[in-house]
Amino acid sequence: MSRGPQLSNSLQNSPRGGKWASKFEDKPTGKKPAVRPKKFLGQHFLNDLAIAERIASLVDDKMVHIIEIGPGTGILTRFLFDRFSTRLKCMEIDEEAIQYLHKQKWAEGMEIWKGDYLEAADSDWLLFGGQKQALIGNFPYNISTQIVFKILEAGLRIDQFAGMFQKEVALRLCAAEGNKDYGITSVLLQAYYTCNFEFTVNEHSFNPPPRVKSGVIQCRLRQDIPSCKYESLKVVVKTAFSQRRKTLGNALKPLTSARENFLIPEDWVSMRAEQLSVADYICLAKIWESTAT
Ligand code: SAH
Numbered sequence: 001m002s003r004g005p006q007l008s009n010s011l012q013n014s015p016r017g018g019k020w021a022s023k024f025e026d027k028p029t030g031k032k033p034a035v036r037p038k039k040f041l042g043q044h045f046l047n048d049l050a051i052a053e054r055i056a057s058l059v060d061d062k063m064v065h066i067i068e069i070g071p072g073t074g075i076l077t078r079f080l081f082d083r084f085s086t087r088l089k090c091m092e093i094d095e096e097a098i099q100y101l102h103k104q105k106w107a108e109g110m111e112i113w114k115g116d117y118l119e120a121a122d123s124d125w126l127l128f129g130g131q132k133q134a135l136i137g138n139f140p141y142n143i144s145t146q147i148v149f150k151i152l153e154a155g156l157r158i159d160q161f162a163g164m165f166q167k168e169v170a171l172r173l174c175a176a177e178g179n180k181d182y183g184i185t186s187v188l189l190q191a192y193y194t195c196n197f198e199f200t201v202n203e204h205s206f207n208p209p210p211r212v213k214s215g216v217i218q219c220r221l222r223q224d225i226p227s228c229k230y231e232s233l234k235v236v237v238k239t240a241f242s243q244r245r246k247t248l249g250n251a252l253k254p255l256t257s258a259r260e261n262f263l264i265p266e267d268w269v270s271m272r273a274e275q276l277s278v279a280d281y282i283c284l285a286k287i288w289e290s291t292a293t
Contacts, residue, residue: 170215
């Protein structure tokens with residue numbers, strides 16, 4: 001997408017008003033959300049300010065641009081805006097939520113872009129010429145995994161991302177080898193990011209409550225990102241985990257038969273996919289690349 005950000009109206013340059021206390025004028029009550037929740041947009045509005053503050057505090061001070069995906073009614077946004085001022089940019093798809101935010105006193109001067117993050121993610125204007133960037137959000141559950149894959153597949157190298165996922169997804173993203181949750185997404189993400197599961201949030205902290213618990217994670221771009229191509233890593237990891245119960249010798253047969261010089265290190269042949277570490281998979285991806293014809 002080449003077109004620039006679509007600012008949602010004239011608030012961009014207006015002064016910020018009020019002291020911190022006045023920001024709580026529209027304190028969420030937990031009863032009726034200020035914006036009608038839309039299921040197809042994955043809207044579950046957080047109603048616990050303490051949790052919102054905790055999530056907002058995960059962003060490092062040194063970040064130059066902070067992008068919040070889906071501010072919704074702004075519970076997380078108010079803490080971010082208070083800390084980062086115009087370094088914060090919000091991207092929201094729902095016009096009703098945008099209109100609501102524009103009416104809030106605490107949000108005066110805040111940049112809100114109307115758009116779909118998945119479409120906009122790899123646009124030049126959202127990469128800020130490589131300046132340090134954090135992505136944060138109580139991510140819409142229907143696209144949360146797609147957001148992670150978008151970052152990886154497009155090679156965005158976003159410095160930090162933190163936020164809320166369905167707990168099951170959050171655990172998977174942060175799982176270490178040997179853990180039952182360890183799988184394709186764990187390896188692909190952790191090859192580029194150090195990931196930490198921060199805390200669990202229960203259903204009743206949202207309106208409407210989701211059916212499952214949520215989990216907040218923190219991910220920081222690794223200094224030593226893999227020297228292999230993402231595509232090579234994806235091929236070996238997906239093939240290995242496609243037959244979790246089989247030994248790697250068997251699971252990786254589609255690759256070993258496609259290239260006869262692709263040899264799996266002896267020690268790994270009888271192991272299973274979940275036993276190999278992220279570093280091992282990077283090593284395997286490099287071997288795979290070295291055998292390309
Ligand atoms: N941050 C708010 C809202 C979370 S619900 C809170 O914590 O209460 C998820 C939000 O993401 C909603 O506001 C929804 O409209 C928005 N959203 C959904 N899909 C989106 C997309 N593709 N791009 C940007 N925002 C999106």
